[in-house]
Amino acid sequence: MKYDMSDYPLKLEGDNVPMVRFQNVTKKYGQLTVLDGLNLDVAEGEMVTIIGPSGSGKTTVLRMLMTLETIDSGVIYVDGEPLTHMEKNGRLVRASAAHLRKIRSKIGMCFQHFNLFPHMTALGNCMEGPIQVLGLSKEKAEKRALELLDMVGMAEKRDQHPSRLSGGQQQRVAIARALAMRPKVMLFDEVTSALDPEVISEVTSVIRSLVDQHNLTMLMVTHQIGFAREISDRICFFFAGQIEEQGAPKILLDSPQNDRTQQFLSAVLDAN
Amino acid sequence: MPYLDFLTTYSDRFLDGTLITLGQFGLAVLVAIIAALISGLMKMSHSKTVRATATVYIELFRGTSLLVQLYWFYFVLPLFGFTLEKFTAGFVTVGLCYGAYGAELVRGSIQSVPKGQWEAALALNMSPAARMRRIILPQALVTILPPWGNLMVEILKGTALVALISVADLMFETRQINNNTYLSAQAFGTALVIYYIFARFMVTPVMRWLERVMARKIGRM
Numbered sequence: 001m002k003y004d005m006s007d008y009p010l011k012l013e014g015d016n017v018p019m020v021r022f023q024n025v026t027k028k029y030g031q032l033t034v035l036d037g038l039n040l041d042v043a044e045g046e047m048v049t050i051i052g053p054s055g056s057g058k059t060t061v062l063r064m065l066m067t068l069e070t071i072d073s074g075v076i077y078v079d080g081e082p083l084t085h086m087e088k089n090g091r092l093v094r095a096s097a098a099h100l101r102k103i104r105s106k107i108g109m110c111f112q113h114f115n116l117f118p119h120m121t122a123l124g125n126c127m128e129g130p131i132q133v134l135g136l137s138k139e140k141a142e143k144r145a146l147e148l149l150d151m152v153g154m155a156e157k158r159d160q161h162p163s164r165l166s167g168g169q170q171q172r173v174a175i176a177r178a179l180a181m182r183p184k185v186m187l188f189d190e191v192t193s194a195l196d197p198e199v200i201s202e203v204t205s206v207i208r209s210l211v212d213q214h215n216l217t218m219l220m221v222t223h224q225i226g227f228a229r230e231i232s233d234r235i236c237f238f239f240a241g242q243i244e245e246q247g248a249p250k251i252l253l254d255s256p257q258n259d260r261t262q263q264f265l266s267a268v269l270d271a272n
Numbered sequence: 273m274p275y276l277d278f279l280t281t282y283s284d285r286f287l288d289g290t291l292i293t294l295g296q297f298g299l300a301v302l303v304a305i306i307a308a309l310i311s312g313l314m315k316m317s318h319s320k321t322v323r324a325t326a327t328v329y330i331e332l333f334r335g336t337s338l339l340v341q342l343y344w345f346y347f348v349l350p351l352f353g354f355t356l357e358k359f360t361a362g363f364v365t366v367g368l369c370y371g372a373y374g375a376e377l378v379r380g381s382i383q384s385v386p387k388g389q390w391e392a393a394l395a396l397n398m399s400p401a402a403r404m405r406r407i408i409l410p411q412a413l414v415t416i417l418p419p420w421g422n423l424m425v426e427i428l429k430g431t432a433l434v435a436l437i438s439v440a441d442l443m444f445e446t447r448q449i450n451n452n453t454y455l456s457a458q459a460f461g462t463a464l465v466i467y468y469i470f471a472r473f474m475v476t477p478v479m480r481w482l483e484r485v486m487a488r489k490i491g492r493m
Contacts, residue, residue, distance in 0.1 A: 115392035129396035
């Protein structure tokens with residue numbers, strides 16, 4: 001589809017450049033429009049949580065930012081630079097594989113089903129990216145991986161393969177693995193949805209400590225409204241591929257203005 | 273002639289033939305692995321030309337008889353100025369033929385690796401080559417080993433056809449012994465047992481052992 005690229009700046013400049021910007025982003029699967037002209041800015045160090053009914057495009061937002069999905073129109077910017085596009089002769093054109101790799105290095109992601117590499121130990125999982133991608137020496141990568149495994153409380157299990165770890169343990173290793181790449185933006189895609197209720201807190205407490213200690217920009221998709229309320233700077237309620245309502249947790253959760261937000265929240269809170 | 277006398281008389285020739293068969297087998301397996309890996313990966317390429325090239329190779333070698341292929345490599349290619357020594361022609365043809373079968377196994381095993389593994393490797397910003405080499409292929413290997421074991425036995429049995437382009441393998445020696453002695457039952461019976469021993473007591477156990485080692489490496493045990 002052709003669209004006019006002149007509406008989109010080549011670079012974001014000025015005082016308040018957001019860490020992430022979705023500008024008029026649309027995503028379609030065949031006839032189905034998953035995201036419809038999405039505009040969303042996330043400031044550096046901000047923790048934004050996305051909630052909404054299934055099929056509302058929440059996960060797609062994260063997957064597009066991780067470049068696991070292409071976009072149909074619009075531009076995504078990361079740290080002021082276009083991610084989905086690049087500059088060529090003063091115009092924005094589709095990003096090349098090399099450009100994607102360059103910008104993608106600023107983003108890390110944790111998945112619902114952990115996706116640890118089963119043929120590597122917990123330590124190996126956390127060393128793989130730093131060695132293969134960042135070119136760290138084995139010693140440096142191991143040191144970094146051990147620090148992070150210690151931070152997520154998994155240092156003792158460093159020599160275990162994922163098949164020997166519980167879901168909560170696997171997810172904590174997966175967080176350490178993503179952090180080992182020193183991303184500026186971390187994406188959490190329903191990271192507690194596949195976990196047994198009693199181990200969810202293992203993972204949420206790790207994420208909570210990230211919010212406290214690091215100046216990471218974070219985007220999280222979750223169904224855990226209570227957790228979202230506690231750690232988010234802002235919550236976005238998605239409906240039918242658009243942000244229906246957004247605001248600080250207190251305001252959005254306690255006094256939602258929109259009917260759909262109200263319905264969704266009461267349904268979710270009933271279920272809990 | 274009692275069978276024991278027959279064996280002592282011809283053991284040297286059986287042994288020579290067996291060694292040639294083992295050489296043909298080992299080298300053909302090597303060719304098959306390389307051909308299967310390359311064409312299996314080509315089959316998954318984004319480029320239509322690359323995919324088509326792999327398809328032509330696979331169709332050509334799977335769709336025609338190994339014996340005819342051997343004759344082509346040994347008797348016909350020299351007419352186009354491309355001469356292969358018969359030993360080389362033997363294992364190259366057998367390897368390419370079974371490599372074409374192996375290509376589908378390679379593709380299937382790679383596609384059996386969960387999508388989440390590709391995504392996790394991409395999220396770590398690994399290059400396509402590193403993704404394949406470090407993440408996907410080690411996991412695909414575990415899936416491909418059992419069917420690949422079958423293919424190995426097929427390759428071993430397939431090497432018997434190289435006797436027909438006069439490679440002095442086990443089958444070739446056996447036929448010569450038969451021609452000299454007319455002791456068909458003894459000659460071909462011995463060859464039968466030797467092929468069976470190699471397939472059943474060497475190839476299969478080695479593959480089983482490899483399966484166990486790989487399963488342990490991936491932490492499934």
